[in-house]
Amino acid sequence: MTLTHASHDSFRWLAARVVLLSATPVALLALTVCSLLFTAYGHDAQTPFGALVRAVTAPAQSVADAMERAATAFPGATILHVADERVVQATGHAAPAPMDAEARELVASLGGPLTTSMHAGERFALRAAIPPLPGSPAMAAVSIAHGTGQDDSAAGQAIVVSMPLRLLFPQMEYAWGMTIIVSGVLVMLLLYNSLVFSGYVQQKLSSEELRRRALERRMVEANRLSSLGTLAAGIAHEINNPLSIMTQEAGWLEDLTEDGLPAAELAGKVRTAARIIHTQGARCRDITHSLLRLSRQGAVEAGAVDVNAVIEEVGTLSQHRCTTQRVALRMETDADLPPAYAAQAHVQQILLNLVGNALDAMQGREGTLTLRSRQEGEAILVTVADTGPGMSATVQSRIFEPFFTTKPAGRGTGLGLAICYGLARRNNGALGVHSTEGEGTTFTLSLPVMPSDDDMPQPGGEHRIPAMPEPQPRSEGEPA
Amino acid sequence: MTTDSMTVLLVDDEPDFLSVVARRLERRNMHVLSAGSGEEALATLETHPVDAVVLDVKMPGMDGIETLKRIKVAYPEMEVIMLTGHADLEVAISGMALGAFDYLLKPADIDELMFKLRDASRTRMRA
Incomplete structure (x- = not known):
């Protein structure tokens, strides 16, 4: 990145x-x-x-x-x-x-x-x-x-x-003197030039660095919005369905008023309609709530994150796509999971990306998408496993590279996983991949466990996650 | 009225939607059959004579477009009205190219649906 x-x-x-x-x-x-x-x-x-x-x-x-x-x-x-x-x-x-x-x-x-x-x-x-x-x-x-x-x-x-x-x-001493002076001046010019040049390079690089950081910030934001945008289409449909049912039920109620039915029969029909409107309204409410939770700003502060809740939310939002694609969505969360220490918005973004990728991978075939959480030592592991076609070792080694994509032109930017990788690193976590061709792919996000109160680094325990990833070198295909 | 004896097949994956639209259309003197999926719709068409099909575009499994294609192969004369959300408007329009009679945006107005069904029935009568 x-x-x-x-x-x-x-x-x-x-x-x-x-x-x-x-x-x-x-x-x-x-x-x-x-x-x-x-x-x-x-x-x-x-x-x-x-x-x-x-x-x-x-x-x-x-x-x-x-x-x-x-x-x-x-x-x-x-x-x-x-x-x-x-x-x-x-x-x-x-x-x-x-x-x-x-x-x-x-x-x-x-x-x-x-x-x-x-x-x-x-x-x-x-x-x-x-x-x-x-x-x-x-x-x-x-x-x-x-x-x-x-x-x-x-x-x-x-x-x-x-x-x-x-x-x-x-005249010889004069000639030698001149030679020494001229060489001295040349050496000093050289040193001065190297100083000026390196200063120029430094200035150029730092302005490039600033531009790059700004670009990277925009990239992360754009990815967040696009992963939300992809969901939005599905969610619009998801909301549209209960909405049409409620509209029709309201019309049905209007119809009933015109029919002059006996009071008892009318009351029964109205009750049925009202119950359906209630149920459908609750459906809309659930969808908008998870969407609002997801788009909530300011959750980029590191803090206690209930990983299971995030998995639930992401699962709810992806339910529609899963149903459409006839993919079974399984969530196996560890009920005793301690909170992770990370930025909630980042965890959501990573999981949304991973789930989106898994569903893309299983396009046109039935399968199972499994979201699993568990604790392993001082780390909380979240795995997103699909039963898609899997990847070759070559693809796996390049999967976190920026602009590397296996999706057709115009479908993927090749930035999603690179951004996820960066976000995981920023939260002192890691993102790894394991894939077998023909069997599926499993991404594993590991996050640090929230430290208990007595070994908290600072009181309050909240510090700003750096806006940019630490400049840590990453070797190609590092298993993470 | 041509709609008096009209038989309509509703296809949607939402049972609540099927139930309320069926109630309202029946109140308007239509004979309504319901199907929860594309496969079910095709099975119903085999056993029941139907004048028009109201088809949801977005369904799990066999989607509206696929169902439309199969209906048109088996019953080229069948009039199909597509029901669609805003996001799938293009899909609905491509459905028109595949021979759908018309399309309606969800949430649809019942009078509009009635109007289109009457239209479809008239076209069918002329044919």
Whole structure:
């Protein structure tokens, strides 16, 4: 009956998650592409640094000269003199340990043993900083041939220049700053949008919910009126019959006045006519009374309900249809039944619907309609059993779904049982069905027993049944 | 008067109704037979000559329309007047299509019924 079961707040959270989840892959993709671009461009930009270091150090006459030249050309850089895979000397900022190791690695990557026979700057290598963060250093190693000439110890010497990218590319910090700010703004926009969107969704849903509730209320009312309306046709006929008899008897009395009969004979005939008018009048009275009881408003308060009395009323009102359809109506009520705690109008509506359905099911065939009441533990059970054609398991599992109907188009709305189910739930009861194909169908309405005075939840014991069913989830074909 | 010797069969599921209408029609010099159901009416028609049938539309079991059909099959010349409540007006009209002579709304006026019965009897005489 209800379309949604969770509260709006969780819907809002869901909507926010939808936005965030759908944006996350896009953000990840953008991040990957950006970092690839940054890395590629950063690498390309650092490439000339190696050639530059080589050009600066090549003309030097000695190691000290080379270091001097490098220090002049690259202010702020750390210059290392590596010989025999050891850092011999460092200038500029004190070289941290990992830089030493990286420098030695870089020198080793120059390839082969460095010999004095090589001319200066014959080999050089660049270790570009990846990712190109402003603080990470670009490192260039150049082989040098200066030494003591014939001394083999001069072999394997190189100068390593390590320079942080922020000094190499002064604009880089600005670019990174901009990137961070723009991403931050994008993330905030995303969060804000998810907030706005989820708020919109929530507002939409709550207005939908209100509309749905209003619709549902109207539906319940329409069902009540239509189940009464179906009865009304039968009742009109039911009242019409005693009415025609009374009219004819009145005419008969008029006839008698014209005949000039002897007093004794006249009195006898008048008495007979009066007795018939009495009987027929009482018939009309019974019908109108049960109809009035049924349409009485304000009985939607939960209270003590005499289930047997409701069964009697519904039985009386359905008697005519039963007779017409040649269906035997049996009422087996438990005389010791305690009152149920429910709204009387709801119980009536449910039973009227069930009886109407049972009679529809037995259309065109003789049968028995049995209304039974009994107590079982803390529940009062009312069963409406017909001897109609029964239902298949598939139909049974869908019988309480809104708009599910097996009646021909234009005959059933498919709402009757859905509404009954909702009404039963609203009264803390349940509605179940058991059917065997070819044997008939039994609907069982269970209602809570009226609590005794001492364990009453509140004094007075009356509380308003919620206008709408509790938002409780109902799984398909729940046996109830 | 053509109605003097007229025999009418009343069909209704209400014994009280049958009794009072029979009394009133008899007072108006008609010979009245009563039947409590469609089946009973058909049985009566087999054994008694009848000039016209007054038939209630809504009866348990065999309803008025079904009874009308069977009467018309067995006695095509028989004039039938349908008695009906407001709710079954359409049924009564469809009864006319099936060959009913006329219909009357319940509660019916006895003079109106007499008038229609006379009418029916005249039609029958001419036929």
